[in-house]
Amino acid sequence: MKVNDDNQKNDIESIEYPLRIRAHNLLCLQGYKGLGYTQDFVAHMTKIHSYLNENTATLVKVVIGEDTFCRHCPHNYKGRCTEADPVDQPVPTEAPDNAVLMDRRLLTWLGLDDDTVYEWRQILYKIGNSVDSSAMDVLCGTACPWRDQGHCAEALDVLNKAFIDGELS
Numbered sequence: 001m002k003v004n005d006d007n008q009k010n011d012i013e014s015i016e017y018p019l020r021i022r023a024h025n026l027l028c029l030q031g032y033k034g035l036g037y038t039q040d041f042v043a044h045m046t047k048i049h050s051y052l053n054e055n056t057a058t059l060v061k062v063v064i065g066e067d068t069f070c071r072h073c074p075h076n077y078k079g080r081c082t083e084a085d086p087v088d089q090p091v092p093t094e095a096p097d098n099a100v101l102m103d104r105r106l107l108t109w110l111g112l113d114d115d116t117v118y119e120w121r122q123i124l125y126k127i128g129n130s131v132d133s134s135a136m137d138v139l140c141g142t143a144c145p146w147r148d149q150g151h152c153a154e155a156l157d158v159l160n161k162a163f164i165d166g167e168l169s
Helices: 006-013 023-031 039-054 099-110 120-130 133-140 151-164
Strands: 019-022 059-063 116-119
Touching: 019 023, 023 039, 023 059, 023 099, 023 120, 023 133, 023 151, 059 120, 099 120, 099 133, 116 120, 120 151, 133 151
Parallel strands: 019 059
Antiparallel strands: 059 116
C-alpha cells in the first residue's frame, strides 16, 4: 500500500508484524472484492489486502485460529468463530465447515506449518502451485457466505495460471 499521508502511515504501522493470518484466510485474500461483515471488517481487510498485493515480501505468520481479520469480525467471541463454530460447543467441533478444520486442511494441502512465518510471495507461490477452483469443495466446504459469488474461484484460477505460466517465483 502506498503511504500518502501520516494518518495512512500510522494506520499501517499499527498492525502487528509479522501479519497474523489464519490459514483459510490465505485463500479468502485471493478472491477478496471488498465484501465483509461490517464496515470496520471491510476497511481492515481492504487495507491489508492492498498492502500485501503491493508488498509481496511482507512477513506473514500463518496460524490456526484467530488472526488479524478475526479481531475485526462480529462473529469473533473470545478468539472463537461463532459463525462456523457455535460458542456452546467444544473447540474444535467436528463440523466439516469449522474454521479450525478449514485452517488445518489448507495447511496440509499447502505443506505449511502452523505458527510459522513466511514471506507473502512464498505463500502465493504455494497457492498458485497447488490450488485452483476445483479444490474449493475440499478446502473451503460450504460455510463461506461469499463463495457462491465466484470471486475466489476466479482468483485462484488466475493465480494457478500465473504459476503454470512461470509468472510466480
